[in-house]
Amino acid sequence: MLGLALGLFALVQGARGQDASTIAQGQYLARAGDCIACHSNPGDQPFAGGRAMATPFGTLYSPDISPDPQTGIGAWTPDEFYKMMHTGRTRSGALLYPAMPFAAYTRVTRADADAIFAYLKSVPPVRQKNREQDLRFPYNNRNLLLGWRTLYFKEGEFQPDPSKSSEFNRGAYLVEGLGHCSMCHTAINALGGSSKSETFQGGLIPAQEWYAPSLTSNREAGLGDWSIKDISDLLQAGVSARGAVYGPMAEVVYNSLQYLSDSDIRAMAVYLKALPSTGETAAPNEVQTQDKLRLSPLGKKIYAAQCAVCHGANGEGKGWDFPPLAANQSIQMASSVNPIRMVLNGGYPPGTMRNPRPYGMPPFAQQLSDEEVAAVVTYIRTAWDNHGTAITAEDVNALRSAPLN
Known part of the structure; x- marks a missing residue:
């Protein structure tokens, strides 16, 4: 018994x-x-x-x-x-x-x-x-x-690629499945859907006015020339030698990615780095070239007075605390939404276990006019061999009332 x-x-x-x-x-x-x-x-x-x-x-x-x-x-x-x-x-x-x-x-x-x-x-x-959901007609009809x-929508569990490593497949499972990364990093069309051919090629996040950059183009956030360590640092710590995350991505890192194991973060990095390269940014047109010539002198002056103490006289940055602006893809993307929003609203990378006391970016919306913000953003997008294009005061004004979250 x-x-x-x-x-x-x-x-x-x-x-x-x-x-x-x-x-x-x-x-x-x-x-x-x-x-x-x-x-x-x-x-x-x-x-x-x-x-x-x-x-x-x-x-x-x-x-x-x-x-x-x-x-x-x-x-x-x-x-x-x-x-x-x-x-x-x-x-x-x-x-x-x-x-x-x-x-x-x-x-x-x-x-x-x-x-x-x-x-x-x-x-x-x-x-x-x-x-109850508060959707306009006809979107409140679930039958649509x-x-x-x-x-x-295609129903079905993840199927590993037998030609790839177990680490790659684990990363694919997390990125494509639980991580649902393509939901932000793929453009949303008028029907609220995404084209499979445009997966991970970037897009504006509806109603939030943040741009989720392309993960396939090396002119945006394409990771082909990033090291696995830099990708892993950005995902898990929210900061790396290549830059920092802000806006909706900062919330993802804070709530989710900082808690994942080193091996899972590395697997995601391996998968993301292997995404095929697509899409390049078009060369600036004549109007943008003239805007650059007109705005850059003012932008250089503002940068020297307000930005250089943290980001360096030549945009070189200072480690994790103050990201580099020179050769920073997020500054040079075709979409100028994110750098404009950072200058206007400032912000912090997420506080994470690996970076518990992040340094922040102060807001300049009350200090600088639309023309001045356009000038300094144009300057950092085109100085130090950066290949971005000029922006206008109208671009800035359109984002002054954007939601802060």
Whole structure:
């Protein structure tokens, strides 16, 4: 009898240990998927939902995914949760709006989906009534999503490429699946979809007015000439010898990427570096050349007075704290949105475990006119052999009222 009791005790302890291990794995995977970013309002309880997300079609509100049985997923089964992740349908069969990145999450394996579900079931439940989506007609008709899904959604778990290394495939799984990186780094069209042929080629993030650069063009954020270390540093620390992340990407690093293991970050870097190179920036036209000649002297003066103390007289930067501006692709991209926004609004890289006290960029919106901002941004885009183009005061003015997040 004693032996039987000890055996049963060992089985119970083993089951508990397995549950704890599954929950811990689920927490890690939920961070890799950045679930908390959309399903939590800053300062509120995690996963309670209710976060407003502006889109070109109206405002969406994220649902409660805490384990509350009435407003959350407390009454869901693992099968229902996997179905939602894999097919983009709720447990009742309703079609999800693609703000939920199910087109990427469909690649997640059943084992990983089960682990995420186990973790979400372990967090404190929050009873919070889910808000109705506030979309304009006709976008409030969910039946229209059937056409969207036909054009832009292909259901199916990730299949590794047998010709590639296990590290490459792990990186592909994280980038294409849980990381849903293409959702921002691919242009969104008028239907709210993305062309497969333009994947990772960059685009303006709708309603946020930040530009997610191309990951395939070395004239933007293409990583072909980056070292694996520099890519890994940027993903995990938010800063590297090649630059720093701001805006929406800073939130991704803060909520998600800083918590990933060194091996997973390296795998993502290996995959991203291997993306095929596409697209180059066009040469400046005559008008842009004349604007450069007109604005650069004023821009050089402003740079010397306001910027050189941190970024160096020749844009060389000072380590991680103050990124280089010379030979910095993010400064030279065809889109000037990000450098304009940084000069206007300033900002900080994310505070991460590897960079807990980041240095920030002060805002100059109240100090510099549209013409002065255009001048200094034109200067840094064209000085020191940078190959960007000139911008105008109108470009600056259009972004003065852009949302800060």
